[in-house]
Amino acid sequence: MSLVRSRLSGARSVKFKAVSAAMLVVALASCAPRKAANVDWALHGQDAGEKRFSDLGEITPANVGQLGVAWYADFDARSLRGVEGTPLVVDGVMYASGPWSKVIALDAQSGKKLWEYDPQFDGAIARRACCDVVNRGVAYADGKVFVGVLDGRLVALDAKTGKPVWTVQTTDTTKSYTVTGAPRIVKDKVVIGNGGAEYGVRGYVTAYDVATGKQAWRFYTIPGDPKKGFENDAMAMAAKSWNGEWWKYGGGGTAWDSMAYDPELDLLYIGVGNGGPWDRAVRSAGKGDNLFLSSIVAVRPSTGEYVWHFQEVPGDEWDYTATQHMILADLEIDGKPRKVLMQAPKNGFFYVLDRTNGAFISGTPYVPVTWAKGLDPKTGRPDIVPEARYSGTGKPFLGMPSPAGGHGWQPMSFNPKTGLVYLPTAEIPYGYISGKTEDFRFDPRGWNTGQDPGKTAMPEDPAIRRQIRGMMGGALVAWDPKARKRVWSVPMPLPWNGGVLSTAAGLVFQGNGTGDFAAYDATSGKKLWSMPMGSGIVAPPITYSVAGVQYVSVAVGWGGILPLNMGEALQASVKPKVNRVVTFRIGGKAPLPLPAKEAEAPLAPPPSTASAAVIEQGRVLYHVRCWMCHGDTVVNHGGVPDLRRSMVIADAAAFRGFVLEGAAEPLGMPNFSKDLKPDEVEAIRAYVIKRANDLKADPKMP
Template structure:
């Protein structure tokens, strides 16, 4: 197939993206046709097994072997072929239209000349990465699954590779192993029943021959967990619940019986610290949302936890938002970095939390290093001895409505940051929203929302002209280095490279390349067919570097976005699932 792209040449840096213009401006744009699936001279060649050693050294691989490229979740590639000096010459190479018009969130995963990329509703596509030749396609049969009980949109965030298999978690709570060369099912294991509020949307993580997965369902009162499955057989090695029961550490932070419906979903892929042999994972919001119904700190919700990958034992935790009542979660990816704060070096993790604060935590013991605001934050007002202080006036209750910032969508939602170790910068896709929130009576019923609050997402009064931005944050201070503001929300994941570039897709359908040091726009793709919430990836086949991203608007913002979702410019963002690949 062919797709028409709108012409968008590289220009000088601009600090604001205008709202979508669908009239004369698009009519005047130059159409650019690009080939879909240029014919390969041969197939993708022999498949190279993905060993534990290759995963441990994924940061140096020419492919993109896991969700955030390597175990640190850095989203950083050491490639310099595409750089600040030549990125303006980047052109479309091949594309593929999925035919599914909902949120496309997965990055392509690449091993050699093989690409694997998932779609909403658990389709899995295998391509020759350099040409776009479709090698095989798997479609999950979800016809008997009640997808309306799944939060938020029927998305999938990618796959994992190990040995000669590719692994995918599904909306009906199965984990699949498929043969990477043929797409045939090797094993299929179900972890939870479907239609009761549980779902699986994350990309699995492979550590020490185990497939690590987490669960979605905090909005439905599901009890979160992380599970490890044997990569060869699918047999469950261990399962650790993120909401402890009475008698376990943290169990006394819940009222009697509340742990069974306590939330704590683990719906984003974690990281792995080989130095301490620790699986590091974020944990989501407690259930119900309304905190007055569950007194206590409610561990380990809204936390980052470190686990022993051999048995799932929790080593330490840090709670970003104690006794959360704003759906601030703690699932945002923990990125493992080395930094120096106030003259002292740390082995740290950083996370741009939903609550509007950018955290640095000692990844060896879970101790607080620093936190700095990266978005307007009023509910979490500060810190004392490393513990977040929450403002009682900002807590909703039955009959009590509050206006607080950020909204439950967060200063950043699931869209991953990237870290540039050369410039000691983190790049953060940011939302600028606040909300009104009010408590309501609620009782638990399996498969139904378990919230206890009504809400409306609104403009941030401190930034009323922009729903989003891209920010660079100095890792050693937590302070903003530069910002690029967007009229529309910025929901695209970040990719950083040694070529001095940061790639991210915009809601109005462009892939941007920013100068990592300055934030200047070095390149802007031709206009794509839909807005971007996808995660870009880059890889090399031979001596050629490629960059790819999904365009496919959807996800939580159109469903839960309140005034933002009603904004005329946001409502005008076209739907569509389309993978675009670029190269010099």
Template structure:
């Protein structure tokens, strides 16, 4: 199996059902909800306005003059890793976050640096970060800028100076693989934050802290705990417990982490949380005997003052597939059945477009927007899915499941234009092959490490990869009814304009590839802004999708743009940087492949200038001569080293020439000499390379090293041959990867 496929095999899938509809509450109208949808001169949270619509009412930049946009200023973030945050601008000051939870405060008109903050953390936390060192933004309130660091610390910084006002450890159990990557959410006098880690050994929860001093206000767990350890922490878990089997693997954690998508609803004074997938992915391991497994993959509405649940709606029941509900949501009001209803617009991983009532949790609509075969549809009357487990339950054999674990939608934000009733979002139509890598009755918890329990190969690679599978597995895969879907269309990646209630596409444009993912901004002036992996920032006509303006930046863009106004001048800003899920595999169409991963903030205005394009990376040089192979190395030892590398190293070290982290097939003699000290001794922990002394013995590390030596020699020979032929050396990288 290729290293790309081996990495994919380490990460996985998610689940969905509807709640009983509670009695309607009495609405509590607050000032924020009385404001029109959309941001004005300020952009006061990563989503822009109270509804987090990513929609701006500003119209200075419009269809008539957008072609005049140019660079106003840029700011070097000083890093070369993932950038997923959308800046916040309040009263002429821009606040934003970078990887690990760094924070930057800048003059929003000039880019002048006012202050920066870098959290102190043990880089060993990288071992528990499935999807890079991402951070999706800050929250600003009461003169404080709040950010979650990767290690789970929540900081409140003085907005004027950047000094720490207070900090709190949000992690309840440091023996488990918790991280924090999402933006905190302000809800009145509290700030709410969740954690990641469902792929590891975590049990999900969200916590509310007092903004004034950081004191904990309440905590809500999203899955029950082992009932043998005592009563559940709150009564909602007693009800959830009935949806888990008696044989549940409570020791692994259960999953359900809320790593993004926490939104405050001021109309009903509630915090709406999107929860994550189960851990491990296969329900046959996690909860043998079935059950909906609440509150996995759900929208959960919590009372702001008490943290008690108002309602829940499970978007993917009987989770097997990593189809999380943690994707960004938008709040709005919509006419349904002749009545104006307060609703949530939500497009989670599972391939359906949901319109859910904010007052009751009732799903008014749930329409598929991609191919799905875990469920064939949703019945509004009964509030239930028609599950198709015969097509998607891989506990008894391999299945090709749609959509894939990257999701029809993921963390990259959509935008909703209420004046056009149009939802703009990047949509991925792709599946993956799922199968169990071993027996389900012999699964041990891996402490603070991946506990996915499923092997995955994306359909973008499946036709070619099928030929490398063992014959019985290959035959089973090609016998699947959904195999024809793979042959007809391995994937589709599009920016779409959609009708929320029907899910129908008004217009669509193709992306560069399945890894081309990006957030979106919409404006009242009829514009849609987005970047792409190749480094192009584009403005489109909101009604047609026509390109009205574009500019090349030379930097890969995934984060959503935003817009604001200072002293009568409208600006459009976006952060640049490749990373996130699958971050070690940089596609050839990404600017990061040829030009490196320049992390910048780029800000545009009318009649601005040109963007400085980074220089191309230097040509790849032949792999160094490897040291002599160990005298006692055997084929069995080298094969064991290959398997250990796949299980422990490949999630970060893709061994791709242009990957963010070193290609270990190209180590120099010094790194070879210190290999044990680096892997087990923690020699490079300060540089982000965690130690593996608790997981790998000296013999294990020696086997990995022997395997790397065994592939470096042939790679060097091939490099030298390509060099002699005048060909670039990375032309052979994917072929070599597929032969691992």
């Protein structure tokens, strides 16, 4: 017995020594320095629900004033154009997209360029892009980076080398489709939409296998020609809300940006765009809701099967897309937990929907609204002002929001801790007026709205322009989706500004059109820090950590639809001087060279000698062919030449060389030889010369 006890005692002693040794190892390990885990920004909206909120808390309201530049990296762009992309960070590497669908990979700590990818498409494709040669971001999965290219391709790149793994053409190249939106990853599929509603296309969303690029499914957002049959029951249902021969004009409904995914419900939410043409009298004989225009549609991501929809703007006539950022969250509403989808689309109402079934919960104006009196409290259907139905009437309607929206494509952010949504808003009036329906001529190469281009342009009378400009404004708004009201608002110098990021530490980051990147207190809106970037900012920021250090990054580069074609509203903007990514950290001390302020090109136009009739002809033609890039009434603040200051307008032959002979097609200036005659080009030149002389006579009133 004593021998057994002795052996048991020895066994306990050995076990005790082993446990003690193990505890010592653990204790020593806990004392040793640890390599901090990285926190990625691996999805477009940070999480599948696209909240654009981060739990990182090293940067706080107390120390945000110590932010400094960690590094910057420039894009190699053909020309300085709009930068709208959300960079991704995965395993210490940043992947960012810039103008012309170019992609760069950078070391997320140092900014060192690891590789770059140029899809190398024909610059003339830019003609199809209503809203600049922008790209809103890439996607990442299984060691591949996915980018949608302006010419309609979806390319999978090897994340280590930047070399293409597979490529698919997602669009019909005989039609004027474009791709500017970021792909989304949903399980083993990559999903992409397209743009081009005004150019005669039919919208759809397509899912491809991440590994191979094989098409898994395609969901059309509006019905096609009924004689050819319908792809599914959803299209058959939608067709009942259309009239006339809409398919001849494409119909629109392009899903060019926003999507979100709920893994628990296994639903993919798609934001659907406006009608094409805008004028419903042309598009659908002035009748019908025209499903699924201006709608949110939920589908099964494995099959593309329709589940539910909610239409925000029945029978859209105002370019009020539902393609703006959607956020999925769980909120307690009227004492009950609800799974909600939140959106502040172009139309000016902030929507809260039940994302399980699309049921309407609430909708409240977040900016001034003139097109509708309000929304039905049960269904969410708008009570549309009769005068707003301008189609076919020939009567003007002053609409707010404008086609640029009360909130544009720039992403907003939801902070679960404050319960607030932070969003950039815009207040811009717009005069809608249709031409005669019988006079409409569909142009597959041009901009089709059905409106009268000679009457929708900004009036040239200086007094009227000052009055209209006084109606314009922008703000960073903190919105309470439960109380349905603004909590605070920070006015901005311009109505067009960057997307938003919020953090658990109580910060909100945003860049603006005057080139400032700033941090605000999430509860009060107080500005806590800012730094000039040398160019206007429209892209949204992100935050991530590498080796325990938190970084904040933003892509910089002024451009997009408003700087190109509504320059009147943006005179205080900082024009595109750089296209780059700038990254900050606490104590960062890297230099950030800002571009020198360039003197305006000399204003020395030739005298305006053309007849009033020729100038008027040129004005109408200009607003059919040129204004989308060179600006309403020849005023733009984007990355294309200010024609009023161009020496080319003094030389008729040189002007024709650009317009009719494609002298600058590689840079995106289209060749209009199939669309304009020499005498029409001369009329356009006469109008531009007149506007240049207007500016010379009154430099304060462009």
